Amino acid sequence: MAVKLSPNLIEDSPPKLADLAAGAEGFLSFAAVQVDLDRSVYLSTLCDLRTKGDTETVKVMRDEQGRYHLDLQGRKHRYRPQDLELLRRHGLLVPVESLTE
Numbered sequence: 001m002a003v004k005l006s007p008n009l010i011e012d013s014p015p016k017l018a019d020l021a022a023g024a025e026g027f028l029s030f031a032a033v034q035v036d037l038d039r040s041v042y043l044s045t046l047c048d049l050r051t052k053g054d055t056e057t058v059k060v061m062r063d064e065q066g067r068y069h070l071d072l073q074g075r076k077h078r079y080r081p082q083d084l085e086l087l088r089r090h091g092l093l094v095p096v097e098s099l100t101e
Contacts, residue, residue, distance in 0.1 A: 014048040017094065020062045026050060027057040033070065034093055035079040042084060042093035043068055067097040 020026050032047035043060065053059055059071040087093045 017043055017045050017047060017049055020049055022062055022064050022066055025059060025061040027053040028060055029056060030058050030075065030077045033058060033079060034084055035081045036084045037081050039081055041096040041099060043096060045092055045094060068094055070096045070099040072099055072101050
């Protein structure tokens with residue numbers, strides 16, 4: 001049986017994309033942005049949500065209906081489309097409703 005780590009050494013899990021409240025905005029790593037072969041844009045549900053942006057992040061907003069909107073203004077990262085069927089099928093991606101470049 002494995003030993004248990006004491007609670008004072010356990011770090012709280014950072015919030016995820018789903019934790020972003022309706023009407024709020026936050027930041028994700030640019031790696032959270034996934035592009036399908038048809039150039040449809042999705043966000044990874046596994047990425048940590050951040051409260052501050054930097055050169056490695058993109059801004060995400062969640063509208064009152066729970067849809068996600070992405071702001072890529074000023075970002076220079078380029079994305080390579082890939083087959084996302086497996087990730088979508090397992091609920092690991094959510095669609096982006098709109099984006100600003």
